[in-house]
Amino acid sequence: LLRACDGESAADPTTMFAGIAALDAAGAGDVSYLERRRYLPRLKATRASAVIVTKDHAAAVPEGVIAILAAQPALAFARIAALFHPAPMARPGLHPTAVIAADAALGPGVEVGPFAVIGARAVIGAHSAIGPHAVVGENVVLGEYCRLHAHASISHAICGDRVVLHPGARVGQEGYSFTPAPDGSYVTMPQLGIVRLGEAVEIGANSCVDRGALADTVLGPGTRLDNLVQIGHNVTTGRGCVFVAQAGISGSTTIGDYVTFGGQSGSAGHLEVGSGARIAAQSGVIGDVPPGQDYAGSPAMPAKSVFRAIATLRRLSEKSPGDKR
Amino acid sequence: LLRACDGESAADPTTMFAGIAALDAAGAGDVSYLERRRYLPRLKATRASAVIVTKDHAAAVPEGVIAILAAQPALAFARIAALFHPAPMARPGLHPTAVIAADAALGPGVEVGPFAVIGARAVIGAHSAIGPHAVVGENVVLGEYCRLHAHASISHAICGDRVVLHPGARVGQEGYSFTPAPDGSYVTMPQLGIVRLGEAVEIGANSCVDRGALADTVLGPGTRLDNLVQIGHNVTTGRGCVFVAQAGISGSTTIGDYVTFGGQSGSAGHLEVGSGARIAAQSGVIGDVPPGQDYAGSPAMPAKSVFRAIATLRRLSEKSPGDKR
Amino acid sequence: LLRACDGESAADPTTMFAGIAALDAAGAGDVSYLERRRYLPRLKATRASAVIVTKDHAAAVPEGVIAILAAQPALAFARIAALFHPAPMARPGLHPTAVIAADAALGPGVEVGPFAVIGARAVIGAHSAIGPHAVVGENVVLGEYCRLHAHASISHAICGDRVVLHPGARVGQEGYSFTPAPDGSYVTMPQLGIVRLGEAVEIGANSCVDRGALADTVLGPGTRLDNLVQIGHNVTTGRGCVFVAQAGISGSTTIGDYVTFGGQSGSAGHLEVGSGARIAAQSGVIGDVPPGQDYAGSPAMPAKSVFRAIATLRRLSEKSPGDKR
Numbered sequence: 001l002l003r004a005c006d007g008e009s010a011a012d013p014t015t016m017f018a019g020i021a022a023l024d025a026a027g028a029g030d031v032s033y034l035e036r037r038r039y040l041p042r043l044k045a046t047r048a049s050a051v052i053v054t055k056d057h058a059a060a061v062p063e064g065v066i067a068i069l070a071a072q073p074a075l076a077f078a079r080i081a082a083l084f085h086p087a088p089m090a091r092p093g094l095h096p097t098a099v100i101a102a103d104a105a106l107g108p109g110v111e112v113g114p115f116a117v118i119g120a121r122a123v124i125g126a127h128s129a130i131g132p133h134a135v136v137g138e139n140v141v142l143g144e145y146c147r148l149h150a151h152a153s154i155s156h157a158i159c160g161d162r163v164v165l166h167p168g169a170r171v172g173q174e175g176y177s178f179t180p181a182p183d184g185s186y187v188t189m190p191q192l193g194i195v196r197l198g199e200a201v202e203i204g205a206n207s208c209v210d211r212g213a214l215a216d217t218v219l220g221p222g223t224r225l226d227n228l229v230q231i232g233h234n235v236t237t238g239r240g241c242v243f244v245a246q247a248g249i250s251g252s253t254t255i256g257d258y259v260t261f262g263g264q265s266g267s268a269g270h271l272e273v274g275s276g277a278r279i280a281a282q283s284g285v286i287g288d289v290p291p292g293q294d295y296a297g298s299p300a301m302p303a304k305s306v307f308r309a310i311a312t313l314r315r316l317s318e319k320s321p322g323d324k325r
Numbered sequence: 326l327l328r329a330c331d332g333e334s335a336a337d338p339t340t341m342f343a344g345i346a347a348l349d350a351a352g353a354g355d356v357s358y359l360e361r362r363r364y365l366p367r368l369k370a371t372r373a374s375a376v377i378v379t380k381d382h383a384a385a386v387p388e389g390v391i392a393i394l395a396a397q398p399a400l401a402f403a404r405i406a407a408l409f410h411p412a413p414m415a416r417p418g419l420h421p422t423a424v425i426a427a428d429a430a431l432g433p434g435v436e437v438g439p440f441a442v443i444g445a446r447a448v449i450g451a452h453s454a455i456g457p458h459a460v461v462g463e464n465v466v467l468g469e470y471c472r473l474h475a476h477a478s479i480s481h482a483i484c485g486d487r488v489v490l491h492p493g494a495r496v497g498q499e500g501y502s503f504t505p506a507p508d509g510s511y512v513t514m515p516q517l518g519i520v521r522l523g524e525a526v527e528i529g530a531n532s533c534v535d536r537g538a539l540a541d542t543v544l545g546p547g548t549r550l551d552n553l554v555q556i557g558h559n560v561t562t563g564r565g566c567v568f569v570a571q572a573g574i575s576g577s578t579t580i581g582d583y584v585t586f587g588g589q590s591g592s593a594g595h596l597e598v599g600s601g602a603r604i605a606a607q608s609g610v611i612g613d614v615p616p617g618q619d620y621a622g623s624p625a626m627p628a629k630s631v632f633r634a635i636a637t638l639r640r641l642s643e644k645s646p647g648d649k650r
Numbered sequence: 651l652l653r654a655c656d657g658e659s660a661a662d663p664t665t666m667f668a669g670i671a672a673l674d675a676a677g678a679g680d681v682s683y684l685e686r687r688r689y690l691p692r693l694k695a696t697r698a699s700a701v702i703v704t705k706d707h708a709a710a711v712p713e714g715v716i717a718i719l720a721a722q723p724a725l726a727f728a729r730i731a732a733l734f735h736p737a738p739m740a741r742p743g744l745h746p747t748a749v750i751a752a753d754a755a756l757g758p759g760v761e762v763g764p765f766a767v768i769g770a771r772a773v774i775g776a777h778s779a780i781g782p783h784a785v786v787g788e789n790v791v792l793g794e795y796c797r798l799h800a801h802a803s804i805s806h807a808i809c810g811d812r813v814v815l816h817p818g819a820r821v822g823q824e825g826y827s828f829t830p831a832p833d834g835s836y837v838t839m840p841q842l843g844i845v846r847l848g849e850a851v852e853i854g855a856n857s858c859v860d861r862g863a864l865a866d867t868v869l870g871p872g873t874r875l876d877n878l879v880q881i882g883h884n885v886t887t888g889r890g891c892v893f894v895a896q897a898g899i900s901g902s903t904t905i906g907d908y909v910t911f912g913g914q915s916g917s918a919g920h921l922e923v924g925s926g927a928r929i930a931a932q933s934g935v936i937g938d939v940p941p942g943q944d945y946a947g948s949p950a951m952p953a954k955s956v957f958r959a960i961a962t963l964r965r966l967s968e969k970s971p972g973d974k975r
Contacts, residue, residue: 002948020515022539033830041380061442066562070888073503074514081515097424099747099764099782112440115425115458117764117782117800118624120427132424132460133476133765134441135782135800149498150478151783151816153800167478167495168531168815173799176876176895179724184890185850185872189724190670200970205495206553206818207535208855208877208895222510227533228503228573229857230877230913240509243760245501245533246573246591248878248913252732256975258509263555263573263610264591266896266914266932278516280589282609282623284914294926298948299960305967310624312967317630317637345840347864399839403961405807406840422749439749439767440783457749457785474823475785475803492785492803492820493856494931525835530820530858531878548836551826552858552880553898565834568827570858570880571898571916583753583834589878589916589934592954607916607934607948635949642955642962645796 002068004083005076007052011066017049020081031068033077034060052076087148090129090147099128107144113315116148125161129160134165137172143199145306152203156211160221169203171195175210175217175233175251189213191233204229204245220257238275254289267302280306327393329408330401334532336391343373343404349430356393359385360403360493377401415454415472432469443472451485459490462497466597468524477528481536485524485546493531496520500535500558500576516537516558523547529554530569538576545582563600581616590625603630651681652718654733655726657702661716667699670731681718683709683727702726735789740779740797748780757794766798775811784815789820802853806861810833810871812851818856821845825867825883825901827859839863841883847873854895863901870907888925906941915950930956 001017011198014237018029025037026032026048033052034043043051043060050066050263052073056268061067070076093099098116106112107126117135118124125144130136134148137155144161152165156173165171172195178186193212198221203209207229210218216237223243225241230248238257243249250268256275267273267285274291284298297306326342327334343354348364351357351373355367358377359368368376368385376393376419377398386605395401415436419425421531423441430438432451443449443461449560450469455461459473469486477490480497490496518537523546528534532554536542536630543561548568550556556572563582567576572586575593581600592598592610599616622631651667656887668679673689676682676698683702683763684693691711700716702723708902711717735940738973744750748766756809757776762768766780769787774936775794780786784798787805794811804814805822815821820846829835843862845912848871853859857879869884874892875881888907893899896922897911917923917935926943934948947956 020539025540032795041841067719075399075512077507078504078512078514081517085515087513087516095424097747115440115765121928132459133440133783133801150480151458151493151801151818153475166498168476168493168688168801168818170854173424173816173855173877176854177876178875179722179728186874186890187728188737189728190735191733192731204501205498205535206493206531206856210855210877214670215675217913224501224503224511226499226879227495227535228531228553234897240505240511245557245575246571246896250895250913263575263593264589264914268931281593281934282607306963309963311966312629313634313638313963316641316966317634323875325943345864350865350924397829400831400837404836406842407907410840410842412838420749422747422921440765440974458765458783473803476783476801476818483735484740493801493818493824496748525821529826530823531818549826549828549836552820552823553878554858565830567837568898571896588900588918589914602683606918638959638963639955639964 001080001083002282005052005068005070005079007068007070007076009050009066009068010227011068012052015050017084019084020077021048023048023051029076031080033073035074057069072163095132101138104224107284110281113150119155131167140172148209149205154195156193157197159197160201162200163197164202165203166203166207166227169208170206170208171197172211173208175213177213177233177251184312193234195218195219207231210251232269242279326405326408330377330393330395332393332395334375334391334393334400336375336393340375340391342409344409345402346373346374348376352462356402356405358398360399377405415470420457426463429461434581438475443479449637456492465497474530481518482520482522484522485526487525488522489527491528491530491532491552494528495533496522496528497534497536500538502538502558502576502648518542520544525566532556535576536541551588555596569606651733655720655729657718657720657726659700659716659718661718665700665716669734670727671698673698673701681730683723683726686722690795700806700951740795742777742779745782751788751840754786762792763800769805782818790822799855804845806843807845809846809847812849812850813847813850816853816855816877819853820856820858821847822859822861825863827863827883827901830853843867843884845869848889857881860901876913882919894931917972 021030023042023046032048052068092109094112095114098112100118100244101120104118104122106124109127111129113132116130119138123141128146130140131149135153141158146163146171148165149167154168157172174191177189193216202224204227209231210233220238222240224243225243231241232251235251237255240258242260244263246264248266253271255273260278262281264282273289276292280296283300294303296303331435346355348367350373357373377393417434419437420439423437424621425443426445427445429447431449436454440459441455444463448466453471456474460478466483471488473490474492477494483499494629499516502514511603518541522544527549529552534556535558550568551570554568557576559577562580563585567585571589573591578596581596585603587606589607598614601617602614605621606642608625610625621628653721673692673696673880682698703719741858742759744762747763748762750768751770754768756771756774759777763782767785773791778796781799785803791808796813798815799817826843827839843866846868848875852874854877856962859881860883870888872890875893876895879893882901884902887905892910894913896914898916903921905923910928912931914932923939926942927939930946933950936949942952946953
């Protein structure tokens with residue numbers, strides 16, 4: 001257990017544990033962890049048998065509770081949790097109701113659930129799991145250990161290993177691009193690109209990633225979308241980007257590595273957002289964002305400017321005539 | 326009819342009606358109602374045979390139209406409407422294409438539609454209807470008179486009676502929580518809790534409710550989500566909360582009874598929103614909200630402060646130099 | 651090719667081309683176009699064999715590259731693209747796994763995919779394609795050349811020709827309307843109307859259009875919804891309206907012709923938005939919008955007022971005491 005979590009403890013290394021739990025729910029035999037300082041009172045009162053903390057909080061662990069010291073308690077806890085609750089593996093086998101094209105190529109150990117549809121020439125990497133009702137379009141390529149949950153659909157896409165589509169995720173459909181014709185109708189612009197999902201990309205429930213128009217839409221390795229996120233055509237991201245629920249990125253915006261978009265935030269199209277930028281919840285990016293910057297507000301500005309503007313407005317409106325009511 | 330709607334009328338109690346309709350669409354034989362004051366002109370012009378109004382508007386009902394007096398005309402109208410258009414009941418029977426686990430337990434009168442999937446050890450209460458393509462995961466428990474519409478999916482969940490999932494609703498998938506590892510990858514935090522949906526909870530089309538991490542996600546009895554709403558892991562609500570379309574609540578926020586979140590509003594995680602609070606459309610809650618308060622704006626503040634700030638800014642910008650153009 | 655795109659060129663009319671591509675990706679044999687002025691450097695460097703430009707940019711086309719002159723290069727390019735990549739047609743035939751009601755009426759040339767469900771008395775116009783897992787409810791009418799992509803669902807609806815539902819689109823489910831009863835529960839208001847989709851309407855992936863309550867929800871011909879858009883019950887639009895991703899319109903709002911709602915924008919219910927109005931991304935309409943106006947901000951105001959207010963606030967906060975830090 002210590003090996004798994006890269007932790008240290010003075011306790012008897014043969015001690016056995018029964019499970020994991022939050023500080024306030026743990027009982028005898030459970031391992032827990034201190035998630036944030038404000039839960040120190042819960043640490044005092046916990047009934048857990050062991051708690052993972054940083055060195056700084058070692059002294060706060062109550063007597064009789066084993067202290068496990070780790071640099072990142074959350075990471076250590078996640079790794080211990082995986083010992084007790086290993087991630088589900090594909091259960092190899094093809095459900096008799098699945099419709100699998102004769103020329104689709106399925107690797108060893110693949111699971112295909114009830115009513116799944118796998119199109120012509122699709123390639124499913126070893127040990128991947130295609131959930132009930134998932135639809136894999138023609139020519140789609142999935143790497144190894146991928147997982148499509150119930151009702152996910154994917155077309156016009158190439159995915160690395162360990163890609164996950166949560167229920168109802170939509171990947172590879174046509175982008176939103178058209179031009180007006182003289183008769184008042186709209187003519188769809190060609191949508192011929194694909195979606196490229198890097199290793200370990202995860203797409204949240206009911207989120208959408210459109211295929212590229214003339215080039216491709218690309219999400220870099222480790223990028224994770226929460227639920228109900230929208231990624232327009234030709235967006236590209238680097239590694240490890242984070243899009244919290246209901247964020248939306250318009251077409252052709254280029255995003256660096258480890259960028260965070262908060263919940264319900266958005267970006268206009270054809271922009272550049274530098275690596276390490278953090279876009280606050282509900283903000284709206286309308287121009288390029290330099291690397292490493294925190295932006296907030298709609299329209300989005302450097303966060304400091306936004307906080308100052310809010311404070312200024314509050315001060316002005318408090319002393320305004322309207323305040324005398 | 327008067328009994329159903331708890332109304333009063335001086336008209337002949339043996340009068341028969343043919344249907345219901347809006348004031349401006351109603352014809353002979355129809356029952357209608359006055360929805361709001363601004364529709365008084367429509368009341369004057371209506372061809373309905375009877376109109377439900379409060380006592381205050383009794384005198385505004387045109388001659389020849391029967392006035393039905395009720396304290397809440399909308400409620401009375403809804404109850405009369407249910408006489409003419411009863412809510413559809415489950416049509417008992419299992420479609421031959423459905424895949425139902427041998428050890429799932431289905432109550433009497435259950436309807437299971439084409440291509441529905443019901444997992445191992447799931448329990449479906451009496452008179453529930455599982456729509457076409459709906460997927461019920463292993464161990465899920467549904468109460469009586471529940472209804473899953475087309476393409477809804479539910480896993481890791483226990484539901485009370487009369488719960489409704491509208492088309493494409495997603496309940497019980499993994500929450501969005503992970504921690505960075507030293508190599509730059511993300512490690513998913515354990516997501517082991519379930520979703521508990523109280524009696525008569527409704528989840529709108531394509532809305533998402535994530536399972537809890539270590540504790541559970543809980544929506545109290547009568548809570549209703551509109552379409553495309555996001556509820557993060559470990560959120561809990563009391564009774565009768567209302568989440569209008571595209572609202573989003575981040576993880577671990579605790580919400581009281583009869584709280585309203587307007588369309589496209591949001592809340593950060595780990596907050597408390599008191600009973601009876603009303604959060605305006607598009608506002609963003611970033612701190613605790615006391616009971617009974619109206620909040621607005623992003624970041625959200627008491628609504629009065631927001632309105633004052635908007636008025637102040639408008640006044641200042643109107644007399645600013647930029648105004649002389 | 652010139653005939654298709656209504657363009658002019660001095661080049662040999664028997665020249666043959668191999669395909670289409672963006673300026674920076676094109677090679678020998680490709681036709682490309684100048685999308686916007688800022689891509690003039692890409693025009694200089696392109697390896698395309700021909701480029702579509704307006705007369706103004708004819709001189710900027712490099713030597714050796716054929717200039718095709720067109721009033722709207724994007725439109726001309728879209729039409730040429732359709733020659734090389736024609737829109738997929740329905741592949742006539744009914745997949746053996748589809749469940750089609752005996753009294754549904756399917757026109758000639760209809761394609762029905764695996765696990766599609768077509769309800770009683772539904773009418774599917776000639777040459778329409780019903781994708782895998784799509785669900786068409788009882789009595790639904792689809793025109794000719796319609797296309798439902800994977801997992802789309804539609805009920806209580808009548809559609810014109812060439813309507814497209816992208817993956818996971820939800821059309822015709824119950825609207826979000828209820829009234830409180832004295833016991834604290836909610837009673838659903840009658841939802842008896844349908845959805846009417848005009849010719850060539852497109853509904854984006856995972857977008858939702860609710861059926862009307864007493865009247866109908868109507869989207870006019872050519873209207874296009876991006877992904878994750880919400881249209882409440884009884885909303886009506888004229889021709890050619892545009893709703894960018896994650897926009898949301900509350901119930902009973904009336905929208906004219908060629909109105910644009912930007913990404914993540916919203917409108918309250920029971921309002922009127924005039925023809926040609928443009929609502930900026932993330933703005934929130936809370937009152938009627940006159941025809942032809944640009945609105946922005948939350949709450950939405952004429953865009954000029956919003957820009958002035960933002961400039962005023964920036965100026966005030968820059969010279970405020972807080973600025974001295």
